[in-house]
Amino acid sequence: MKILHKTTGELLLETETTNLPDANLPGANLSGANLPDANLPGANLSGADLSGANLFGADLSGAKLFGTDLSGANLPGANLSGANLSGAKLFGADLSDADLSGADLSGAKLFGADLSGADLSGAKLSRARFSRANLSGAKLSRANLSRANLSRANLSGANLSGADLFGADLFGADLFGADLSGAKTDSLTKF
Numbered sequence: 001m002k003i004l005h006k007t008t009g010e011l012l013l014e015t016e017t018t019n020l021p022d023a024n025l026p027g028a029n030l031s032g033a034n035l036p037d038a039n040l041p042g043a044n045l046s047g048a049d050l051s052g053a054n055l056f057g058a059d060l061s062g063a064k065l066f067g068t069d070l071s072g073a074n075l076p077g078a079n080l081s082g083a084n085l086s087g088a089k090l091f092g093a094d095l096s097d098a099d100l101s102g103a104d105l106s107g108a109k110l111f112g113a114d115l116s117g118a119d120l121s122g123a124k125l126s127r128a129r130f131s132r133a134n135l136s137g138a139k140l141s142r143a144n145l146s147r148a149n150l151s152r153a154n155l156s157g158a159n160l161s162g163a164d165l166f167g168a169d170l171f172g173a174d175l176f177g178a179d180l181s182g183a184k185t186d187s188l189t190k191f
Contacts (some may be wrong), residue, residue: 006047012025021039022042026044026047026064030048036055045068049068056077061082062081063083071092086104111129124144125140132152138155142162146168158179163184168189173191
């Protein structure tokens with residue numbers, strides 16, 4: 001597999017394996033790549049194009065994915081714990097049952113994404129946009145959702161215990177069966 005830079009076309013890496021811990025591939029073009037169960041912990045994929053990529057069950061723990069385009073990517077069951085996805089584009093991505101505990105998704109765009117059953121406990125989600133996202137059954141305990149947009153999101157059965165919801169927009173969100181015990185709200189939080 002040849003991995004090229006998304007704008008310059010420069011060859012970044014040629015490999016036959018998806019076992020690439022700590023790989024340094026900023027700006028890589030992996031759009032539509034088939035990388036199920038890839039081993040990429042600690043990899044630098046900042047600013048890369050992974051739109052439509054199949055990363056089912058991949059290990060991206062601690063990876064640098066800030067500003068990365070993961071729109072329409074297939075990531076069910078992936079390990080993204082501790083990863084930096086700040087400012088990433090995840091429009092319509094499938095992150096069902098993914099581990100995003102302790103990850104930084106501040107300012108990320110997750111419109112229409114599927115995060116059902118995902119673990120986002122302790123994650124940094126301030127200013128993230130989850131409008132119309134499916135977060136049913138997600139674990140969001142102690143997550144920082146300050147100023148996040150969760151309008152019209154499905155949060156049914158989600159665990160938001162101890163979450164920071166200061167200034168969050170939950171207008172029209174489905175909160176049926178959600179656990180909001182100990183969640184912090186303020187006068188700017190919209191329900």
